[in-house]
Amino acid sequence: MTATTPSAPAAPTAPAAAASPSALHTPVNAWFETHARDLPWRRPEAGPWGVMVSEFMLQQTPVSRVLPIYEQWLARWPRPADLAAEPPGEAVRAWGRLGYPRRALRLHGAAAAIQERHGGEVPRDHHQLLALPGVGEYTAAAVASFAYGQRHPVLDTNVRRVFARAVTGVQYPPTATTAAERRTARELLPDDEPTAARWAAATMELGALVCTARAPDCAHCPIAGQCGWRLAGSPAHAGPPRRGQTYAGTDRQVRGKLLAVLRDALTPVGQVALDAVWDEPVQRARALDGLVADGLVEPLADGVYRLPGG
Numbered sequence: 001m002t003a004t005t006p007s008a009p010a011a012p013t014a015p016a017a018a019a020s021p022s023a024l025h026t027p028v029n030a031w032f033e034t035h036a037r038d039l040p041w042r043r044p045e046a047g048p049w050g051v052m053v054s055e056f057m058l059q060q061t062p063v064s065r066v067l068p069i070y071e072q073w074l075a076r077w078p079r080p081a082d083l084a085a086e087p088p089g090e091a092v093r094a095w096g097r098l099g100y101p102r103r104a105l106r107l108h109g110a111a112a113a114i115q116e117r118h119g120g121e122v123p124r125d126h127h128q129l130l131a132l133p134g135v136g137e138y139t140a141a142a143v144a145s146f147a148y149g150q151r152h153p154v155l156d157t158n159v160r161r162v163f164a165r166a167v168t169g170v171q172y173p174p175t176a177t178t179a180a181e182r183r184t185a186r187e188l189l190p191d192d193e194p195t196a197a198r199w200a201a202a203t204m205e206l207g208a209l210v211c212t213a214r215a216p217d218c219a220h221c222p223i224a225g226q227c228g229w230r231l232a233g234s235p236a237h238a239g240p241p242r243r244g245q246t247y248a249g250t251d252r253q254v255r256g257k258l259l260a261v262l263r264d265a266l267t268p269v270g271q272v273a274l275d276a277v278w279d280e281p282v283q284r285a286r287a288l289d290g291l292v293a294d295g296l297v298e299p300l301a302d303g304v305y306r307l308p309g310g
């Protein structure tokens with residue numbers, strides 16, 4: 001029998017005509033002008049705090065699920081000082097079912113630091129934003145750009161997908177953000193601040209509404225004529241298989257169920273009530289330990305549990 005060598009995956013096809021940065025700015029920004037969704041965090045009254053809250057919530061959660069929680073959050077805590085004055089457990093409770101609840105603790109921590117270091121005003125300076133607890137590269141750039149109209153590359157999943165297709169000519173970006181993507185984002189950034197800030201929001205919206213992961217609507221895309229991936233004949237993804245996120249049966253699901261019991265309870269909860277949410281004891285214990293280790297659940301001396309800080 002003749003031994004065969006597996007064939008190497010095909011290299012991404014080079015785009016037929018790579019899109020040039022400046023040729024993209026005008027059509028994308030003009031498209032945004034007429035197609036941008038009217039979202040509460042884009043209105044002037046949202047202010048920098050509203051933008052920051054929305055950015056924490058929108059990481060990993062779709063707009064439709066964020067909207068009601070955002071409205072409730074801002075109504076209850078219209079300023080960082082209002083949130084900072086409450087125990088972190090109240091932030092976890094109000095986070096509801098948005099998922100990834102550590103974001104609630106981080107947002108509470110950021111509010112406390114804003115109150116302490118910046119007199120309750122969300123800082124305008126990018127480095128000061130980045131120095132806030134729970135604020136990473138993406139959030140700092142997004143707040144500086146959307147709230148203060150500054151010029152920063154804002155690379156979220158949607159933007160990365162648009163750039164991968166239009167500029168690099170491949171169907172999907174790498175699984176984690178690379179130096180090459182950061183370089184592309186910097187090179188694509190318009191020179192003047194207002195256009196750059198508009199570009200950041202516009203590319204994000206284009207990825208969310210038109211250049212979607214599974215079904216890009218190229219027929220209605222303002223840069224279809226310049227898109228590298230499309231001009232190359234929309235070659236199939238050549239990298240490793242893309243895994244969808246599973247939820248059922250995971251520790252994340254168990255953590256969500258445990259946290260829901262604590263969120264709904266007005267007083268600390270005993271072990272029996274927590275045990276009722278999941279049959280498998282080892283996974284249940286691991287999920288509860290994880291919540292405690294993450295500071296999302298506080299064990300009290302008499303074997304009961306509550307959200308942090310009461």
Ligand code: SF4
Nearest residue numbers: 211216218221224227
């Ligand atoms: S032409 Fe299609 S693939 Fe290219 S950027 Fe537009 S929607 Fe995305």
